[in-house]
Amino acid sequence: MGYVEQSLSSGENILIKAKLHWGMFIGPVINLMIGLVLFAVSLFLTLFPKTLPETVSSNLTADQIASIPVVLFGVNCCLMIVLLLGLILLARRIGVYLSTEFAVTNKRVIGKSGALRRRSLEIMLSKIESVSVDEPFWGRILNFGTIVVKGSGGTSQPFPFISDAMGLRLQINNLIPPAER
Secondary structure: OOHHHHHOOOOOOEEEEEOEOHHHHHHHHHHHHHHHHHHHHHHHHHHOHHHOOHHHHHOOOHHHHHHHHHHHHHHHHHHHHHHHHHHHHHHHHHHHHHHOEEEEEOOEEEEEEOOOOOEEEEEEHHHEEEEEEEOOHHHHHHOEEEEEEEEOOOOEEEEEEEEOHHHHHHHHHHHOOHHHO
């Protein structure tokens, strides 16, 4: 049972439960793929330096050719750092994906993000001032965006990478009592 289900009061039912979009993994995965390709090429050249094209190796002295593996080893270390950072970014996104919940009940909007450091939002439907959506270029193409719910007390909380953010905003606006719109 998740945070949303545990937060329900008596007589409260979940009407809409938003999902995070898979598009949140595109950046870290591309970063990892580029890093892996560059690392593989660099590692291949380190292990097999004689595979350098003849035109390049014929213009180099013996000392320069001997230093190629050392230089490539340094490049490999830098690429390993890039790969490690890519893995950290991917792990962070996986953590966000697994620890974020966003739902609308018949009484309020409930959202939670974070596993180690929790941020939560609970706003009664009658206290919602606005629901805004920020869709980046890829969000418009792949149908995801950031939902920002603003309450009458000035509270606002962004929830990024929500699938069909525009549709969710419309559904929330339809649930707000007519006297409040």
